Amino acid sequence: MKLSLGPLLYFWPKQTTEEFYQAAINSSSDIIYLGETVCSKRRELKARDWIALAKSLNHQGKEIVLSSMALLEAPSEVKVLKQLCENGELSVEANDMGAIQLLSEKKVPFVCGSAINCYNASTLNFFVNKGMQRWVMPVELSRDWLQKVLTDAQKMGIREQFEVEIFAHGHLPLAYSARCFTARSENKAKDDCELCCINYPTGRKTNTQEGQQVFVLNGIQTQSGYCYNLLNDVDSMRGLVDVIRVSPESLDSLSVINRFKQQLNNQKNIQIGDYQCNGYWHQIAGLETIAT
Numbered sequence: 001m002k003l004s005l006g007p008l009l010y011f012w013p014k015q016t017t018e019e020f021y022q023a024a025i026n027s028s029s030d031i032i033y034l035g036e037t038v039c040s041k042r043r044e045l046k047a048r049d050w051i052a053l054a055k056s057l058n059h060q061g062k063e064i065v066l067s068s069m070a071l072l073e074a075p076s077e078v079k080v081l082k083q084l085c086e087n088g089e090l091s092v093e094a095n096d097m098g099a100i101q102l103l104s105e106k107k108v109p110f111v112c113g114s115a116i117n118c119y120n121a122s123t124l125n126f127f128v129n130k131g132m133q134r135w136v137m138p139v140e141l142s143r144d145w146l147q148k149v150l151t152d153a154q155k156m157g158i159r160e161q162f163e164v165e166i167f168a169h170g171h172l173p174l175a176y177s178a179r180c181f182t183a184r185s186e187n188k189a190k191d192d193c194e195l196c197c198i199n200y201p202t203g204r205k206t207n208t209q210e211g212q213q214v215f216v217l218n219g220i221q222t223q224s225g226y227c228y229n230l231l232n233d234v235d236s237m238r239g240l241v242d243v244i245r246v247s248p249e250s251l252d253s254l255s256v257i258n259r260f261k262q263q264l265n266n267q268k269n270i271q272i273g274d275y276q277c278n279g280y281w282h283q284i285a286g287l288e289t290i291a292t
Contacts, residue, residue: 170247
């Protein structure tokens with residue numbers, strides 16, 4: 001199995017972002033995704049900056065992939081999408097159907113991101129015919145679901161035509177909205193948000209009235225309140241999963257990748273901290289934790 005560093009879901013200053021990726025090139029990751037996937041107003045790095053950064057990291061022993069937005073709402077965002085698809089050098093993670101269509105027309109191989117609703121082998125077959133080389137499983141699906149889908153894909157004769165990647169560590173991206181919940185939490189309008197999400201480098205935690213941390217607000221993205229952690233589930237991925245994804249949350253995410261590397265080489269049970277979960281993988285409530 002390979003290890004990947006997913007696209008940065010939060011809004012960090014340009015210098016912090018660039019320093020993070022320069023450090024990431026020396027990590028245990030085999031694949032690095034980068035690009036803005038949440039909000040087009042986050043312009044510390046513009047599309048041309050993401051492309052330039054990606055190309056500067058290319059040919060340094062890692063597979064570099066550009067990630068597209070998950071929710072496009074304006075012609076300007078479609079223009080940025082076209083820039084990514086026409087970069088001429090790097091593959092692209094498509095996070096909406098518009099990206100898949102553009103990449104298919106240009107005959108550019110792509111990664112199907114977890115934001116795209118793909119739940120069965122027939123849909124996988126459709127995407128394979130469009131040029132998909134890797135499928136990132138939707139975050140709410142379980143190991144049992146994955147096994148069934150791949151069994152069906154094997155029967156259809158397409159299993160060997162794509163890799164499977166799963167989101168294995170980080171706060172899960174659960175939903176996207178036209179509204180910006182971070183701005184709303186500060187009584188700001190979306191169009192006059194003052195880019196307040198840059199003040200929350202790991203999102204803004206949200207609790208129930210009973211005090212349970214259930215969600216993290218990240219602009220237009222709603223994330224799980226608990227950190228998803230499949231570190232102790234690596235052994236159950238063998239034979240099913242090709243790529244294990246760690247989502248960047250801080251510089252410590254690079255050491256998380258190293259821990260997954262150690263697990264791949266020497267599976268042992270590791271005690272995980274509070275506010276972490278693995279429920280979806282075991283086909284139960286996502287915020288639950290099953291010891292493995």
